[in-house]
Amino acid sequence: MSINRRQFLGAAAAAFAATALAPGFHLVELALADSPEQGASALKRWGLLIDTAKCSTGCDACVTACNKANGLVSHNRPETDSQWIRKVTLRGEHTGYVQSLPVMCQHCADAPCVDVCPTGASFKRADGIVLVDRHLCIGCRYCMMACPYKARSFVAENITGQIAEVPRGKGCVEGCTLCVERIDRNKIPACVEACNETGGKAMMFGDLKDPESTIAKQLASRPSTEIRADLDLDTGVRYQHLDV
Amino acid sequence: MRLLIAPIIVILATAGSVYGAYTSAKDGSRSVPQPDVRDAKGKHCVQPTSIMLRDHMVFLLHQRFVTVHDGIHATRYSLIRCVNCHANPVTHSVLGKNGFCESCHTYNAVSISCFSCHSPSPSQGTPGPNGVPSGIMESSLRPTHGARDFGTVIAQASVHLVDPTGTSARVLP
Amino acid sequence: MKTIHYREISGRSPAFYVFMVTLLIFIGAGLASAHYMESHGHHVTGMTNQIVWGIPHVFAIFMILSASGALNVASISSVFDRGLYKPLARLSGLLAITLLAGGLSTLVLDLGRPDRLIVAMTTYNFRSIFAWNIFLYTGFFAVVVIYLWFMMEPRMNAYVKPAGFFAFFWRLTLTTGTGSIFGFLVAREAYNSAVMAPMFILMSFLFGLAVFMLFLMATFWLTQRPLGDEVVRRLKNLLGVFIASVLYFVMVYHLTNIYIAQRRGIEEFILLHGGVYTALFWIGQILIGSIVPLVLVYHPWFRRSRPLIALAAALVVIGGFIQLYVIIIGGQAYPLVLFPGKIVSSSFYDGVINTYTPSVFEIALGLGTTALSIFLASIAIKVLPFLPETLADNPADSVQ
Numbered sequence: 001m002s003i004n005r006r007q008f009l010g011a012a013a014a015a016f017a018a019t020a021l022a023p024g025f026h027l028v029e030l031a032l033a034d035s036p037e038q039g040a041s042a043l044k045r046w047g048l049l050i051d052t053a054k055c056s057t058g059c060d061a062c063v064t065a066c067n068k069a070n071g072l073v074s075h076n077r078p079e080t081d082s083q084w085i086r087k088v089t090l091r092g093e094h095t096g097y098v099q100s101l102p103v104m105c106q107h108c109a110d111a112p113c114v115d116v117c118p119t120g121a122s123f124k125r126a127d128g129i130v131l132v133d134r135h136l137c138i139g140c141r142y143c144m145m146a147c148p149y150k151a152r153s154f155v156a157e158n159i160t161g162q163i164a165e166v167p168r169g170k171g172c173v174e175g176c177t178l179c180v181e182r183i184d185r186n187k188i189p190a191c192v193e194a195c196n197e198t199g200g201k202a203m204m205f206g207d208l209k210d211p212e213s214t215i216a217k218q219l220a221s222r223p224s225t226e227i228r229a230d231l232d233l234d235t236g237v238r239y240q241h242l243d244v
Numbered sequence: 245m246r247l248l249i250a251p252i253i254v255i256l257a258t259a260g261s262v263y264g265a266y267t268s269a270k271d272g273s274r275s276v277p278q279p280d281v282r283d284a285k286g287k288h289c290v291q292p293t294s295i296m297l298r299d300h301m302v303f304l305l306h307q308r309f310v311t312v313h314d315g316i317h318a319t320r321y322s323l324i325r326c327v328n329c330h331a332n333p334v335t336h337s338v339l340g341k342n343g344f345c346e347s348c349h350t351y352n353a354v355s356i357s358c359f360s361c362h363s364p365s366p367s368q369g370t371p372g373p374n375g376v377p378s379g380i381m382e383s384s385l386r387p388t389h390g391a392r393d394f395g396t397v398i399a400q401a402s403v404h405l406v407d408p409t410g411t412s413a414r415v416l417p
Numbered sequence: 418m419k420t421i422h423y424r425e426i427s428g429r430s431p432a433f434y435v436f437m438v439t440l441l442i443f444i445g446a447g448l449a450s451a452h453y454m455e456s457h458g459h460h461v462t463g464m465t466n467q468i469v470w471g472i473p474h475v476f477a478i479f480m481i482l483s484a485s486g487a488l489n490v491a492s493i494s495s496v497f498d499r500g501l502y503k504p505l506a507r508l509s510g511l512l513a514i515t516l517l518a519g520g521l522s523t524l525v526l527d528l529g530r531p532d533r534l535i536v537a538m539t540t541y542n543f544r545s546i547f548a549w550n551i552f553l554y555t556g557f558f559a560v561v562v563i564y565l566w567f568m569m570e571p572r573m574n575a576y577v578k579p580a581g582f583f584a585f586f587w588r589l590t591l592t593t594g595t596g597s598i599f600g601f602l603v604a605r606e607a608y609n610s611a612v613m614a615p616m617f618i619l620m621s622f623l624f625g626l627a628v629f630m631l632f633l634m635a636t637f638w639l640t641q642r643p644l645g646d647e648v649v650r651r652l653k654n655l656l657g658v659f660i661a662s663v664l665y666f667v668m669v670y671h672l673t674n675i676y677i678a679q680r681r682g683i684e685e686f687i688l689l690h691g692g693v694y695t696a697l698f699w700i701g702q703i704l705i706g707s708i709v710p711l712v713l714v715y716h717p718w719f720r721r722s723r724p725l726i727a728l729a730a731a732l733v734v735i736g737g738f739i740q741l742y743v744i745i746i747g748g749q750a751y752p753l754v755l756f757p758g759k760i761v762s763s764s765f766y767d768g769v770i771n772t773y774t775p776s777v778f779e780i781a782l783g784l785g786t787t788a789l790s791i792f793l794a795s796i797a798i799k800v801l802p803f804l805p806e807t808l809a810d811n812p813a814d815s816v817q
Binding site: 063075077078079080081082083086087088089090091092093094103112114115116117118119120136137138139140141142144145146147148149150152153154155156157158170171172173227228231244 | 455457458459460464465466467469470524528529530531533534536537540541542544545546547548550551598601602603604605749753755756757758759760761762763764765766767
């Protein structure tokens with residue numbers, strides 16, 4: 001194996017940091033450590049594009065898939081059961097025009113939940129996904145007061161049988177993660193997958209920052225909007241054909 | 245005052261040892277239930293046992309930040325992998341009286357809060373080598389950048405390492 | 418100027434012990450409820466994913482506001498140099514501390530993870546007004562304790578005035594922070610308003626003074642210490658001014674919202690057809706909490722009666738509690754508007770007026786922490802000289 005000078009310096013710096021920060025690691029492993037590009041990157045911004053015209057009132061494939069993928073089980077208490085994604089039906093008060101659309105965490109660039117969280121448990125990942133770090137969440141529910149989209153739920157009872165990749169438990173606030181554990185393994189969110197397989201093919205997932213991505217091209221070529229655009233939160237979830 | 249304290253300590257110490265001797269005589273063996281830490285599917289842990297005993301919480305604490313905030317999943321100290329390897333073969337859990345985590349934590353009187361959210365049972369999917377389901381293995385899904393085999397350091401040759409310190413993990417904008 | 422003598426209450430009568438044991442029972446019930454809510458999860462409460470803050474928050478914010486308001490009497494004596502209020506300053510500082518302790522313990526015990534309090538104390542997001550409040554509240558304890566020490570230690574008396582100034586500044590900041598918890602909520606039509614912070618400051622003046630008057634009159638009556646008419650008259654008049662000020666802010670708040678077309682829905686809900694919230698607003702907050710006490714305080718038929726003045730203060734407390742109930746619960750009961758001009762429906766209570774029925778556990782928690790405040794204050798006046806021996810009229814004060 002051959003290392004050039006640059007790589008050697010990088011590895012040496014990492015090894016120095018490791019000896020300072022984390023005694024107990026073996027230096028030989030550090031020198032061979034993997035490249036860092038594996039984490040969430042600020043070069044990307046994950047988002048969704050939802051075509052309301054293709055979303056039908058009776059279909060809830062996305063909701064079912066979300067519940068299954070994230071292990072959300074109803075306790076038959078609808079007022080406290082968690083809902084990460086929901087189907088909302090709209091009827092124009094003055095027009096009578098009816099449409100149906102899924103609403104979930106909109107993954108705002110300027111997320112009010114992130115601003116109000118006292119401990120920093122609500123945070124935005126480098127790639128734009130808004131998450132709750134359950135290790136830091138104290139369950140004050142201020143983020144639920146602040147969220148304009150009613151996107152968050154509070155876990156109000158003991159939970160067992162979690163899916164290993166989706167830890168969740170009593171006393172913390174939670175919401176749509178954009179299926180972050182799937183994204184990190186190069187899979188698309190469960191709702192999008194289900195919509196494309198058994199639903200109306202109304203949902204699209206992709207990198208908003210990559211001008212070559214399908215979602216970016218779609219956004220560039222046709223009008224789209226965000227919910228509560230008046231708040232100017234720059235949401236990662238956008239809608240087309242939404243009559244608001 | 246000091247005159248009082250000394251005899252009290254002596255009396256308490258004597259009483260304690262007498263009680264201890266009495267209970268162990270009665271049980272015929274140990275007076276305190278010993279932790280059951282035998283469950284493990286692999287041959288070696290990710291670090292020598294002596295280090296794991298002392299520092300596993302440090303590794304997990306570090307790992308949790310890297311995973312949740314930076315989105316790096318397949319470093320070696322993943323809780324999912326701990327559970328997959330150490331779950332009791334009968335109960336399929338690291339909790340319970342004979343559970344790998346709970347028995348030892350009970351013995352040491354240290355509470356664990358991990359499993360109020362994390363699953364104490366192995367993840368679903370096909371178990372891969374050493375009980376790791378292949379479906380979540382990083383190496384099977386991502387392009388590997390210089391993945392290497394540390395056969396002697398860790399038993400799981402198919403798992404490649406991501407910078408264990410996490411110091412260089414974040415990609416700057 | 419005559420010397421003020423302070424003396425502990427004796428606290429040896431059977432009545433005192435019965436009172437303290439009763440308080441302890443309430444505290445115990447509150448702690449047991451908190452434990453029950455924590456171990457079963459919040460589904461045993463009336464709070465839901467729609468009404469995320471419930472009656473514990475009404476108790477908590479009432480006590481936090483009262484805490485900073487209770488300090489006002491001390492501020493008037495040290496900052497504004499009113500000699501008449503000087504004998505009351507120690508009690509004022511004491512109530513500020515114990516009320517804040519009660520309010521904060523309510524908030525903490527209602528958290529989803531109260532066991533993680535240490536996280537809240539060590540990990541901060543400084544964009545959050547909540548994080549700021551953690552510093553403001555803990556700082557308030559320290560500031561008031563020092564202020565009390567300067568008042569009670571003769572060698573430090575010289576520094577009372579700067580300490581009083583600082584405490585006054587601090588409590589204004591603190592209440593601005595409390596009001597801004599709601600004022601900064603951009604998404605909620607009931608809350609997002611800059612007037613929230615000054616309105617909360619006036620509410621704290623009012624609630625704190627009412628609680629202070631009740632505690633003062635009760636302790637002086639029970640310990641048979643003389644309480645002069647002049648002191649009561651001044652406090653009563655101040656109460657009247659504060660009631661009117663709060664009414665003014667309530668009016669400005671609602672008029673502003675009525676003028677904004679987007680907010681007509683929430684205004685019609687609270688003021689016209691919100692069922693229990695409309696009733697609580699008009700009958701509880703406006704009639705019982707404001708109009709009746711104003712009449713009791715100012716009308717020549719009533720204004721000299723000691724029991725009626727105490728009644729006015731009690732009505733202010735009840736009205737204030739109701740006002741916070743209407744703000745906190747009523748504001749959440751009206752659905753969040755995601756799609757203006759649309760009739761919405763979903764499985765997640767979109768577009769629905771949300772219902773809330775407080776559970777016995779939440780109420781017990783609130784009563785328990787209220788009892789804690791009173792318990793702490795009662796212990797303190799027994800072990801330390803907080804109460805003056807007499808507040809009998811001094812002819813010099815009435816011409817001041």
